[in-house]
Amino acid sequence: MIWNKARECMSRDELAVLQGKRLVELVDYMYHNVKYYKRKMRNLGLEPGDIRGIEDLEKLPFTTREDLTEAYLLGGFTLSDKKIVQYHASDHSAGYAGMETITGYTQNDIDVWKECMARSISMAGLGERDVIQVAYSYGLSADGLSAYYGAEKIGAAVIPATDCKPAALIALMRRLHVTGVISTSSHLMRVAQMVEKKGLKNSLWLKAAICGGEAWTETSRKEIQGKLGIKVYDIFGLNELTGLGVACECECQEGMHIQEDFFLAEILNTHTLLILPGGVRGELVFTTLQKEGIPLIRYRTTGYTKINYAKCECGRTMARMDRICYGIDDMIQIRGNSVSVSQVEAALSELQDLEAFYIICIRKEHQLDVVDVYMESAGMNGVLVSENRAEVKRRVADAVYHIIGVEPDVYCAESERRKDFERIFRGMDMGKRVTVVDERRT
Numbered sequence: 001m002i003w004n005k006a007r008e009c010m011s012r013d014e015l016a017v018l019q020g021k022r023l024v025e026l027v028d029y030m031y032h033n034v035k036y037y038k039r040k041m042r043n044l045g046l047e048p049g050d051i052r053g054i055e056d057l058e059k060l061p062f063t064t065r066e067d068l069t070e071a072y073l074l075g076g077f078t079l080s081d082k083k084i085v086q087y088h089a090s091d092h093s094a095g096y097a098g099m100e101t102i103t104g105y106t107q108n109d110i111d112v113w114k115e116c117m118a119r120s121i122s123m124a125g126l127g128e129r130d131v132i133q134v135a136y137s138y139g140l141s142a143d144g145l146s147a148y149y150g151a152e153k154i155g156a157a158v159i160p161a162t163d164c165k166p167a168a169l170i171a172l173m174r175r176l177h178v179t180g181v182i183s184t185s186s187h188l189m190r191v192a193q194m195v196e197k198k199g200l201k202n203s204l205w206l207k208a209a210i211c212g213g214e215a216w217t218e219t220s221r222k223e224i225q226g227k228l229g230i231k232v233y234d235i236f237g238l239n240e241l242t243g244l245g246v247a248c249e250c251e252c253q254e255g256m257h258i259q260e261d262f263f264l265a266e267i268l269n270t271h272t273l274l275i276l277p278g279g280v281r282g283e284l285v286f287t288t289l290q291k292e293g294i295p296l297i298r299y300r301t302t303g304y305t306k307i308n309y310a311k312c313e314c315g316r317t318m319a320r321m322d323r324i325c326y327g328i329d330d331m332i333q334i335r336g337n338s339v340s341v342s343q344v345e346a347a348l349s350e351l352q353d354l355e356a357f358y359i360i361c362i363r364k365e366h367q368l369d370v371v372d373v374y375m376e377s378a379g380m381n382g383v384l385v386s387e388n389r390a391e392v393k394r395r396v397a398d399a400v401y402h403i404i405g406v407e408p409d410v411y412c413a414e415s416e417r418r419k420d421f422e423r424i425f426r427g428m429d430m431g432k433r434v435t436v437v438d439e440r441r442t
């Protein structure tokens with residue numbers, strides 16, 4: 001079902017006109033109300049009248065997470081006449097220099113947010129007759145509320161199942177005939193594993209699930225889908241823009257439709273700072289076309305993805321983005337293929353019963369790229385010396401192979417190739433669960 005056909009299926013020409021009109025208004029508003037941004041524009045010799053439509057987007061200065069922090073410290077981002085009714089903050093780990101990135105929403109912002117989530121939940125085939133379980137935490141992050149707002153807006157019955165353990169979620173699913181779940185993928189994976197273990201798949205009424213808010217992989221999506229017998233849809237959001245619902249997958253599951261009437265997306269070449277065409281990977285940059293509480297122009301997300309502007313088979317014309325990967329050095333080349341380090345990290349982090357640290361070493365052997373994986377954990381040693389050792393290694397190798405397409409050799413660093421491990425490990429920060437070392441560069 002398409003929630004807002006007039007918008008979601010509008011022609012790309014009409015969309016460009018609408019985006020251009022909103023961009024011109026936004027630039028004018030920012031110039032006259034946000035001193036910090038006015039200064040940035042003046043430094044480039046720009047006046048609001050220089051921006052006449054989206055074709056002028058490239059002239060505008062960027063906004064970075066560092067800008068937001070500095071702006072807060074200096075009191076630069078003051079809002080003239082818009083009342084903030086809700087605040088959110090991103091996690092410490094995602095913040096800049098130990099500061100959370102705080103953002104605020106006006107009532108209009110929340111209405112836009114609800115609209116985006118209503119569109120997203122409809123893309124997953126859920127509607128007013130459905131019973132939707134929201135299994136996110138309602139914390140500083142906006143994810144839990146996003147899901148709640150959307151389910152409420154489409155008129156579904158909502159179960160705010162915050163902080164419920166898998167067993168409790170499954171019990172509720174059965175008693176209340178839950179048809180849709182919105183959750184992080186790792187939480188839903190635990191639910192799916194329990195459903196499979198107890199043979200409950202056929203006693204559930206589930207039709208679809210929507211997952212977002214953390215990195216996950218295609219492998220885990222397929223696994224969850226198989227165990228629950230449903231489709232699982234990917235969703236994207238960013239606190240600084242709005243909660244979840246900035247983009248979501250439709251039934252085709254070929255990229256997430258961006259709500260482009262509210263969020264103008266571009267893909268940036270981080271070296272030339274020029275906008276890249278569709279289908280080419282680069283940094284994702286967003287302009288909030290309607291946001292009143294701390295609007296953002298050309299906000300650099302530091303995430304990498306690509307955008308497909310072709311019309312989707314579902315009928316929607318809104319462009320689709322791939323999963324986003326974070327990190328400047330995220331993409332590495334292995335045997336001619338681009339591989340995302342974040343995806344490898346996500347795949348290994350999903351092996352939650354293996355409490356291990358991993359170093360993935362890429363090196364050349366006879367002119368060919370080869371991959372070694374070293375696992376280390378005192379707690380793992382017992383597992384690895386038992387008869388499970390081969391099985392554990394196989395699971396790690398499979399997880400890595402699925403992402404990079406090269407079969408790695410996996411070593412238990414406590415007892416195998418210790419010297420190699422110590423050489424690679426030297427001076428390395430082992431606070432990260434997964435570290436990728438590219439020895440071809442040294």
Ligand SMILES: [Zn+2]
Nearest residue numbers: 250312314316
């Ligand atoms: Zn579609």
